[in-house]
Amino acid sequence: MHCRNGGLMTKPLRHETILKLVRQAPIPNQHALQMELKKSGLAATQATLSRDLAELGLVKTAEGYKLPAQVAEPSQFPNGDLKRVMREFLREASPANNLIVVKTPPGNANALGIALDKASLPEVVGTIAGDDTILVVTRSAATARSLRKKFLNWVG
Amino acid sequence: MHCRNGGLMTKPLRHETILKLVRQAPIPNQHALQMELKKSGLAATQATLSRDLAELGLVKTAEGYKLPAQVAEPSQFPNGDLKRVMREFLREASPANNLIVVKTPPGNANALGIALDKASLPEVVGTIAGDDTILVVTRSAATARSLRKKFLNWVG
DNA sequence: GTGCAACATGTATAATTATACAATTGATCC
């Protein structure tokens, strides 16, 4: 078979390069990794990369392969606080694709945004708060819709 | 098609159950999850579970699906310390499948074991230290062998 | 009521990943 290896220890270099790449950004799949490595002059088949990723202990998330350290901490504790803040400030929540557009009284978006971030709900990828509007970014439209319903239930 | 759903909101319950299961132990794959859910009287196809896992933001590791919180922290900082301790105490390191059997002078296994744990090398799944022997558990035989070489290089 | 849109889900299949096996290379021992 053609192992074009030729005795050069390519594996350690490849592993280093993979770690370098994954530190820059999550790698969506093994084919993408293969392309990136090729740019660095490193050839490897999908099978080899599958083995590499396992040996390096990388982890596959919705965003792609990451270092374990890069895996976001999820909600540290429940959201009693969030519910309270939300009851106070939430006026309206509209899904828009994978976003929820949350309206608050003028000047209060930030407060609610902070509470949302702190609660770090698993559904929430991130938030941006303006003056009276927060964009809540979720992984999918379905998530946005179901999370929105959860919000509305909370404020009952 | 037969969505035997009948209007009961099975999804939230299913999601709760999945989270409960994954808190107990990593779930190796979607088929295993399907079997577990069946035990709880919850029927779902692989496709549904694939969608569920994505919505819940679970992450796939070598051990299976986990909560992001359960993903182990990798080496926090390099291993200068470990190298020093290792030079002092390491006498022998033999690979045995996915283990490395590390020998130390009598009574020193624990010290080296602690240094190993602190360094939390990505290759190391865990360690057990006796009196003059440490078992270093890695993910694979290949990892064990290459890590062992790394050890031997360190102690020069 | 009808119509419509959003959901949840199953089926079938595409896409992705893991692995059994074979081949090559380099080291070690006789």
Added chain:
DNA sequence: GGATCAATTGTATAATTATACATGTTGCAC
């Protein structure tokens, strides 16, 4: 030198996961 073994990798394929599409259901507007 030749034999043998461990390591690395490719090929082919199996196993696993994601998704395009279709369908039954529910809630809401009219």
